[in-house]
Structure formats: structure tokens, C-alpha cells
Amino acid sequence: MASFLRSKWAPLVGLIAINLLVGLFVFTDYGESWDENSIFIYAANTAKAYGTLFGEGEMHPSLYGPFNLRFYGPFFFVLARGIATVGHDIFPRINELDFWHLAYFLSFQLALTGLYALCVRWVSRWAALGATLLFNTQPLLWGHAFINPKDIPFLAFFLISVVCGLWAVDKITSGENPSIPKTSNSFRRTFASSEKRWFILAAWVALSLSLFVFLSPP
Numbered sequence: 479m480a481s482f483l484r485s486k487w488a489p490l491v492g493l494i495a496i497n498l499l500v501g502l503f504v505f506t507d508y509g510e511s512w513d514e515n516s517i518f519i520y521a522a523n524t525a526k527a528y529g530t531l532f533g534e535g536e537m538h539p540s541l542y543g544p545f546n547l548r549f550y551g552p553f554f555f556v557l558a559r560g561i562a563t564v565g566h567d568i569f570p571r572i573n574e575l576d577f578w579h580l581a582y583f584l585s586f587q588l589a590l591t592g593l594y595a596l597c598v599r600w601v602s603r604w605a606a607l608g609a610t611l612l613f614n615t616q617p618l619l620w621g622h623a624f625i626n627p628k629d630i631p632f633l634a635f636f637l638i639s640v641v642c643g644l645w646a647v648d649k650i651t652s653g654e655n656p657s658i659p660k661t662s663n664s665f666r667r668t669f670a671s672s673e674k675r676w677f678i679l680a681a682w683v684a685l686s687l688s689l690f691v692f693l694s695p696p
Contacts, residue, residue, distance in 0.1 A: 489607040490594045493614065494587050501583050501624075506576045508624045514578070517627050520547040521555040554631045558582065579624040585631040586623035590614055592637025599644070639686045646682030 558581035565577035590610055597606035613619065623630055 486598050486603040486606075489603055490591060490610065493594075493607065493611060494590065497583075497587060497590075497614065501580065505580045505583060505624060506572060508576075508579050508621075510575055511625045511627075514575070514625075514627060516547060517555055518559070518578075520552060521559040524552040524556050525559065554585065554635075555627065558627065578627070582625070582627055582630050583623050585634045586619075589630065589634035589637055592634065592641050595641045596637065596644075643683055643686045646679060646686065650679050650682075 558578055561581040561584075562574050562577035565580065566572065566574040590613070593613055594606050594610045597609045601609075
């Protein structure tokens with residue numbers, strides 16, 4: 479426990495714990511934003527569309543709608559719908575809409591994690607915490623963390639994609655860095671050449687971009 483408190487991640491964990499505690503008291507205070515209803519329909523249609531994989535009904539263009547949402551990835555919306563459904567089943571007195579807002583707020587914590595991870599690469603953990611805390615307490619961002627089903631999850635996935643890309647570069651180029659676990663001798667010999675290292679770097683970048691493109695909401 480003492481070693482964790484001295485680690486660079488301890489301030490972030492403390493901040494997120496405080497956020498979640500505050501969020502549990504206020505997540506029912508927000509009304510429905512103008513585009514949420516169409517997203518609820520889109521998430522329900524997407525979940526319904528998976529039934530066609532097993533012969534339960536036929537795929538119909540209406541399942542991809544409504545509006546232009548059919549051109550965007552539904553991953554986060556379906557995930558948020560699952561959280562909202564389970565939450566409402568457990569606590570039926572709380573409106574299901576409020577659990578959707580809680581899901582958005584959870585994605586905001588992921589965005590804070592990505593921002594802190596970027597900051598702590600170059601500055602001390604307390605300076606990184608200060609920047610993250612400043613970001614976290616912006617009134618506009620705090621409000622959108624509960625009511626914005628698009629931009630906040632997009633922000634989270636974007637920051638995590640950047641962090642994953644930088645981590646991949648570190649993994650490949652840091653060689654003898656003692657903080658990185660050593661691989662076996664045979665594995666190091668296999669990927670010793672610079673050409674293969676660049677190939678691995680390109681693969682990691684492609685993977686990060688793929689996760690960003692396919693998992694991000696509009």
C-alpha cells in the first residue's frame with residue numbers, strides 16, 4: 479500500500495475516486511439532451527440487429543438508423559445501453575436515462591486517465607495532477623460529462639489511442655529500459671533488426687488507429 483501511494487498513479491486514482499463519489503450524488507440531476515433519444519433508438523436497433531446473425535428476423539435498413547447515425551460506430555452506445563439497463567433493473571426507482579448519463583460520466587474518467595498518462599510522461603505526478611484537475615473542474619466539461627453521449631466518449635477514446643501509440647513507441651525503442659519487462663533471448667534475436675522494429679511500430683500504430691476509428695462514437 480505504501481509503495482502504491484508513492485507511485486505516479488496514486489494521485490489519479492484518488493481524483494477518480496472523488497469524482498465517482500461526487501458523481502453518484504449528482505448523476506440524477508441532469509435532463510435529457512436534444513439528441514439522446516435518437517441515440518437510444520440507434521443503440522436498441524443495433525442490439526436488435528445482432529439477432530439477425532442467428533436467424534431471428536431479417537436485417538432492415540431501419541435498424542441502422544435513425545438519421546445519419548447509421549454511418550457511425552455504435553460500440554459505446556450499445557455499451558452505455560447495457561449499463562443503463564442493468565442499473566435500472568437493480569435500482570428501478572432511478573430513471574434509466576440517469577444511468578445513461580452515468581455511463582457517459584464513466585467515459586469521462588477514462589479521458590482523465592488518458593490526459594494524466596500523457597502529462598506524467600513529461601512532468602512530475604503533482605504537476606500532471608494539477609493539469610488533470612484543471613481539466614476536470616471546467617464547468618463546461620463537467621456538465622458535458624453527464625449529458626454529451628458523443629464528444630466525451632470520443633475524447634476518451636482519442637486520448638487513450640494517443641497513449642497507446644506512445645506506449646508502443648516506448649516499448650520498441652527503449653531497449654534496455656529496466657522498467658520494461660525483458661523478453662526471452664530468442665524473441666529479442668528475432669526482432670533485433672531495425673526493419674522489423676519499424677514493422678512492429680507500424681503495426682501498433684495501425685492497431686491504435688483501428689481501435690480509435692471503430693470503437694469511437696460519432
